[in-house]
Amino acid sequence: MSVTAVVPFRPVNPKSRLSHVLSKDERECFAEAMLSDIVTALRGAGCSPFILSTVPLHCSYAEVQVSDQELNPALNALLGTMKGPLLIIMADLPLVDPDVIRRILSTTADVALGPGRGGGTNAIFVKDCSRFHVDYYGASFLKHKKIAEGSGLSCEIIDSFRLHTDVDEEEDLVELLIHGTGRAAGFLRSCGLELLIEKGRVNVRRLPQRSGSGCGDR
Numbered sequence: 276m277s278v279t280a281v282v283p284f285r286p287v288n289p290k291s292r293l294s295h296v297l298s299k300d301e302r303e304c305f306a307e308a309m310l311s312d313i314v315t316a317l318r319g320a321g322c323s324p325f326i327l328s329t330v331p332l333h334c335s336y337a338e339v340q341v342s343d344q345e346l347n348p349a350l351n352a353l354l355g356t357m358k359g360p361l362l363i364i365m366a367d368l369p370l371v372d373p374d375v376i377r378r379i380l381s382t383t384a385d386v387a388l389g390p391g392r393g394g395g396t397n398a399i400f401v402k403d404c405s406r407f408h409v410d411y412y413g414a415s416f417l418k419h420k421k422i423a424e425g426s427g428l429s430c431e432i433i434d435s436f437r438l439h440t441d442v443d444e445e446e447d448l449v450e451l452l453i454h455g456t457g458r459a460a461g462f463l464r465s466c467g468l469e470l471l472i473e474k475g476r477v478n479v480r481r482l483p484q485r486s487g488s489g490c491g492d493r
Contacts, residue, residue: 467482
């Protein structure tokens with residue numbers, strides 16, 4: 276049976292910490308490209324993805340549900356309506372591939388958690404939604420682990436570079452330019468972003484007079 280996978284998404288003015296590298300329009304296109312990469316990986320793993328968007332969003336490749344609630348109440352309301360297993364995965368993980376998704380779904384535990392950098396949670400797979408709730412922001416990984424333990428649920432931690440690598444800061448773009456093969460990496464290159472290696476450190480730089488190639492179908 277196909278597992279439902281929800282991807283929370285904010286289309287308007289996302290990734291503000293990249294504003295010194297990409298314009299607002301470019302950041303919106305980049306966020307949509309990362310979302311497309313995530314949905315492609317989910318479909319490749321046999322999931323049924325849908326996007327939980329903060330505003331109405333036209334999307335030809337996935338179902339969209341709009342919620343004006345904050346992230347935690349929106350997801351907890353969804354958990355309260357689900358009968359089967361559910362995967363929650365963030366929209367800024369453009370290196371995720373079907374193998375990583377299948378690894379999460381194949382857990383023998385009641386809950387599988389994919390930690391992000393800085394104590395965040397990049398993915399949650401829960402088999403019984405009625406026994407779990409989410410609490411994002413701050414050290415959410417520790418909170419989600421405690422929630423599972425407090426509900427008597429077994430928990431597996433998924434250790435994966437591709438799942439761990441979320442894109443928020445300029446230095447995160449380095450990993451995407453090195454390892455990325457999807458739309459998000461292609462969009463960065465179309466904007467003229469490239470790797471810059473100086474004194475053994477790898478950063479990114481933007482070539483002058485280059486602009487993005489457009490968002491495509493949103």
